[in-house]
Amino acid sequence: MVSNYTDSPTIAEVRTMSHSFGPSGLTEPPKQGVTVGYTCRLQAPERHKSFVRPDLLDLTLLNIMHHFKLREG
Template identity: 90%
Template sequence: MAWIKAQEAGFSHCALRAKYECKWVGFFNVDEFFYFPHYSGQTPLPGQNSLRAMVSNYTDLPTIVEVRTMCHSFGPSGLTEPPKQGVTVGYTCRLQATERHKSFV
């Protein structure tokens, strides 16, 4: 039996429906997020260190139709409960290679 890729079909349907209403549509799961760390010695300008800033850099370029980012998978890092210090500090065990990507179209 063939595996029906329902999530991909949903993404395609969404992109077609939003085509005339949105500049960009992002596809990522509810348990995923983008992390923009502050680099030591550098202070970003207001709004520069954000998802909105990253995507807006490509908005006026007619040849860019997708922004694709690599996706890193983190494991529970030996923890049995959510880390009190937050996920970006508490979950330190991740796969070395990226397996997937996330897209804005």
């Protein structure tokens, strides 16, 4: 679970690893959820997900697939 950093004076972005999951031979979504039901996944994460505070993004809103330019400071 991610803590609430909304009021943090120093944290603008939090990144977490992301795994790619395969169908594991299933034809329907698993009842117990993706991370438990799908056993076929890459051993090492190949990307990440980002959570950002929109108020701290650079005014240009420049971003490149999960990489955001933050304001100075």
